[in-house]
Amino acid sequence: MRACIFLAPPAAGKGTYSNYLIKKYGYQQFSTGDILRKRAENDKELERVLASGKFVDDETIIEILSDELQKLSDDTPFILDGVPRTLHQAQILSQMLEGKDYQVIYLDIEEETLKKRVVGRRICPKCHRSYNVLFDGFRPKVENICDDCGIALETRKDDNLESFQIRLDEFMKNTYPLKEYYDNLGKLYVLDTNLSQEESLHELGEILK
């Protein structure tokens, strides 16, 4: 079993990097964000937490993690997206991944760029491909329509500046310290995403070789 973990501030473009790994290298995606949003459809309290931009509690995340990891086959490399977000989650995950081959990719990016990404982001509700109307090369071919599915794109409920600032503060406080944690384990790779998308994707491919 091979895994790739993205450690990234909110809106750092994880979706783009994940899709690249899925399409080019056959990775399976496991996004806690998507799973949580699905659960929130039947859970008002969870919906409220997600809309506020605050972190979901560790217990819920760990429960989802162990559920999902069991469903994965040993042959398929997979991406952990949106987890771990706290040192506690990281420590439990380290036990779950004991003896497995995995790498942690830190997406390094400037805060101003992140804000533009949040405001301009549009998501396909069917294939989850993400677009951005504020950046060249990230817009859909037809305005507000998914290139792959031909259906209307959506804005996420939590994609607004106030919610973003809370998520960024939470990230800096809880998740940023994991950079050091994984660096000490010899698992950390820093990917400079201020480069062009093509260069960043190429670099990611090189890291995961």
Ligand SMILES: [Zn+2]
């Ligand atoms: Zn689509």
